[in-house]
Amino acid sequence: MAASNTPEPSRRSERSRVAILTATHELITEVGYAKLSIEAIAARAGVGKQTIYRWWPSKGAVVFDSLLSLSEGADGDLALPDTGDLAADLRIVLRATVAEFADPVFEAPVRALNIEIINDPELAATYRERMERPIREAKLARLRSGQDAGQLAADADLELVLDLLYAPITQRWLLRSGPLDEAFADGLVDAVLRAFAPGRVLR
């Protein structure tokens, strides 16, 4: 058959693609985004520079796909804990988020991705659709179950709740504008749950 006479290009391509994305993720953790180069990625992945440029137009595009492949590898396990106690669950999740941002292996590539997103409206839209939305949906699902259990006001705007919980963490992390610790995470959870407590009249 024809296949046995060809060098299986698609399988070789896939191997190169994975090697490139892995090399990108390793290098960004080691040297940071600013010093990351296509040359270094090619050398680490054992491919030619042209192979990278055939598939990706820029360094930012490779970085984006390398992070996307990581998050897709984590597949499906996006659900937040649901013990029935929204405050306790959110405290666990926000503390874990704070801990992630304190870990250079996690935060360096995500910081690089955020810089790309801030620079590039098109990439921002792609990111929102492919990476952020599934995570956001999982968070909204947990808030909705808390709302159904009467732990959030029935008319609470859950998108606003989510932004109030996470944006202050994102800002302190990205802009290094203040201490990012468990006390801050707990303070956020408490304040936001007070703001949207059931039985209050929301203006």
Add this chain to the structure above:
Amino acid sequence: MAASNTPEPSRRSERSRVAILTATHELITEVGYAKLSIEAIAARAGVGKQTIYRWWPSKGAVVFDSLLSLSEGADGDLALPDTGDLAADLRIVLRATVAEFADPVFEAPVRALNIEIINDPELAATYRERMERPIREAKLARLRSGQDAGQLAADADLELVLDLLYAPITQRWLLRSGPLDEAFADGLVDAVLRAFAPGRVLR
């Protein structure tokens, strides 16, 4: 006297410095940060590239100083409105912030500055000290006067209040993660004032 025999180097230097900072601000608005070059700044300012490199080590450093000179030019007028009605005053201020971020002339250079800050911890510290702190103090002063007037809980953490008010706006603007309009600004003010309403027991 000696001065009359020299070409007044300090006055000429100051003129060049102002020309460079002005050119930087104009160009960043016109072409964006990514396409801004030292060459273009030099040409617009009517100086040699070496003049720029003598004073600033990088493009980011010139951009930073150009924004700093703008904010220092605005001198002193940082106080927030204080009509005695904290909710009304915050609604005005947050709506104005949202409007600023919708204005390309304002937002392009500030976006560029934020990218520098995200990339560079040292610049982040300088920014925090020289640009952000005076603005933040002015905002805290308005919150404090509201607290004194019994419009915020006496034990409210005003730093947290400030982050909850502004971080969601910063995030939607920088990451383009959702609509940034007056309804969003009003929703933030209402939620945060509910969270820190007087007479509630803050955990």
